[in-house]
Amino acid sequence: MHTREEKLMAFGRMLDVIDTLRTECPWDRKQTNESLRPNTIEEVYELADALEKDDFHNICKELGDVLLHVCFYARIGSEQSQFDIADVCNSLTDKLIFRHPHVYHPSQVGVADPKPLPYGQDEAQADGSEVTTAQQVIQNWEQIKLKEKDGNKSTLAGVPSALPSLIKAYRIQDKARNVGFDWEDKGDVWAKVREELDELESELRREDKDKSTAELGDFLFSVINAARLYKLNPDNALEHTNQKFIRRFNYIEAKANEEGRRVKDLTLAEMDKLWNEAKTQEV
Numbered sequence: 029m030h031t032r033e034e035k036l037m038a039f040g041r042m043l044d045v046i047d048t049l050r051t052e053c054p055w056d057r058k059q060t061n062e063s064l065r066p067n068t069i070e071e072v073y074e075l076a077d078a079l080e081k082d083d084f085h086n087i088c089k090e091l092g093d094v095l096l097h098v099c100f101y102a103r104i105g106s107e108q109s110q111f112d113i114a115d116v117c118n119s120l121t122d123k124l125i126f127r128h129p130h131v132y133h134p135s136q137v138g139v140a141d142p143k144p145l146p147y148g149q150d151e152a153q154a155d156g157s158e159v160t161t162a163q164q165v166i167q168n169w170e171q172i173k174l175k176e177k178d179g180n181k182s183t184l185a186g187v188p189s190a191l192p193s194l195i196k197a198y199r200i201q202d203k204a205r206n207v208g209f210d211w212e213d214k215g216d217v218w219a220k221v222r223e224e225l226d227e228l229e230s231e232l233r234r235e236d237k238d239k240s241t242a243e244l245g246d247f248l249f250s251v252i253n254a255a256r257l258y259k260l261n262p263d264n265a266l267e268h269t270n271q272k273f274i275r276r277f278n279y280i281e282a283k284a285n286e287e288g289r290r291v292k293d294l295t296l297a298e299m300d301k302l303w304n305e306a307k308t309q310e311v
Contacts, residue, residue, distance in 0.1 A: 064100060071090065224249075227247075228247045
């Protein structure tokens with residue numbers, strides 16, 4: 029691994045290249061916040077894909093692509109005299125210090141070389157209690173965010189509106205939990221899941237599309253809530269199932285190709301047989 033000096037040198041080298049490209053490359057010169065946004069989203073999803081596969085080679089590569097976008101936005105901000113990469117780094121560092129009073133005293137915000145509190149002399153939680161667990165850190169973090177001058181004005185204000193709906197539902201529920209709005213007994217959530225499923229089935233029988241859509245949303249929200257209560261990540265779980273389906277369907281397609289046939293020419297019974305073959309090979 030590299031030394032601190034080597035890391036700083038590599039970061040500076042990258043900034044120099046980005047600055048040069050911004051002035052010398054026609055494509056880089058024309059980019060704006062608006063034009064880069066779709067690419068940024070794509071890069072984050074590519075990173076997520078590499079993380080899902082635990083592919084360290086591609087994780088490194090995709091982290092670089094995401095970092096490029098971070099630095100590019102900072103360069104655009106600098107050109108408009110709004111902020112530069114130093115402001116980005118300092119803002120993040122000060123936020124981390126301020127939101128970790130169990131590690132840093134608030135007086136270290138803005139200090140060039142912040143010093144952590146001596147071990148065992150941590151600050152109290154927002155409610156005055158001691159911080160000893162990861163969950164208490166999260167709860168403290170949310171309370172501090174509400175107190176910040178430019179922070180969120182409400183508990184749920186910090187949930188980005190552009191998040192995918194499944195992830196957004198999980199974050200909404202998690203933030204509500206951090207302020208005490210949650211099931212006392214996680215087992216009780218299953219009654220809610222069954223209730224929402226019954227209501228969905230009832231509206232589907234009535235063939236009321238609008239009400240069926242609303243009830244489907246309620247049902248999905250309750251299932252996501254159940255996953256959260258049992259400390260399961262519903263987005264990861266669904267992606268695992270997506271990949272499992274892809275593997276099995278690709279197996280069907282490959283077997284059909286071996287016989288010189290197309291998948292759509294197979295009978296459902298033939299596809300089911302191949303599907304089950306694929307399942308047995310995964311065990």
